[in-house]
Amino acid sequence: MGAMKGRDLLSLADLTTEELRELLHLAAALKAGALKPKCEKILGLLFYKASTRTRVSFSAAMYQLGGQVLDLNPNVTQVGRGEPLSDTARVLDRYLDILAIRTFDQRDLEAFANYATIPIINALTDLEHPCQVLADLQTMQESFSALDGLTLAYMGDGNNMAHSLMLGCAMAGVNVRVASPPDYRPSEAVVQKAQAIANGKTEVIVTTDPIAAIKGAQVVYTDVWASMGQEAMAETRIPIFQPYQVSEVLMSHADQDAIVLHCLPAHRGEEITEAVMEGSQSRVWDQAENRMHAQKALLVSLLGIV
DSSP, rough: OOGTTOOOOOGGGOHHHHHHHHHHHHHHHHHHOOOOOOOEEEEEEESSOOOOOHHHHHHHHHHTOOOEEEEGGGGSSSSGGGGOOOHHHHHHTOOOOOEEEEEEOOHHHHHHHHHHOEEEEESSSSOOHHHHHHHHHHHHHHHHSSSSSOOEEEOOOOOHHHHHHHHHHHHHHEEEEEEEGGOOOOOOOHHHHHHHHHHHOEEEEEEHHHHHHHHOOSSEEEEOSSSOGGGHHHHHHHHHHGGGBBOHHTTTSSOOOOOEEOOOOOBBTTTTTTTHHTTTTTOOOHHHHHHHHHHHHHHHHHHHHO
């Protein structure tokens, strides 16, 4: 993992397939307690959007490693008053060892990385959510031992989660099928990038048919129908997305041993039913825990402390 030291993670596509597999191996070893690296580094969290799991899991991971965390709330720092990204980046670069940013526009994240020399981590943008997918793949690997040849069906909005799942699954040897309403399909540029990564070895399919997508799938994934910043559209989206609800009926078309994942927060009764969310096939809570382990592996690798 020494090749990752000092690098940014702005997209899962920044990793090679081998680096992704090594990160998952490291995350499993850290979770099992087989490795106990220590560091005296400082992690900054600059979050322009609300966060529970990402904020707490990054903080817990860094504290367990022996490092420190600074929560740089934009509302109480100068970035909230319009200080240029270039200025903020060059100042924080001299105080911190690594920085995770949650923001809206992927271009702002990239601009920050251009001015900072420390590793910058994408903690969610409107385009991608790479850290979540590291935990998702770890959870899938725990459930099925191997990732190669699995099929993941994603139901719902073609949002940042759909984008990162397509990229991550393509890299990990997992078939991925995204089922979305016609006007809510994922970015065609991301679809083409994922298909190029898959290179014909696995399938990357986008469809409007939820049953065709879920048929025989070993992993069924969903997310809220209206992401952060889209709350005003939530009510109007419900009838459009209703056919994509992960319900007992829809799950009957998946593999009999299929697991269910959700990146949370969940709106029970909308994108997923209560029975499925709390049922025996759900791995949602393991998935949430693995955010900490996967991100600990990422911190260790980017800081070069293994």
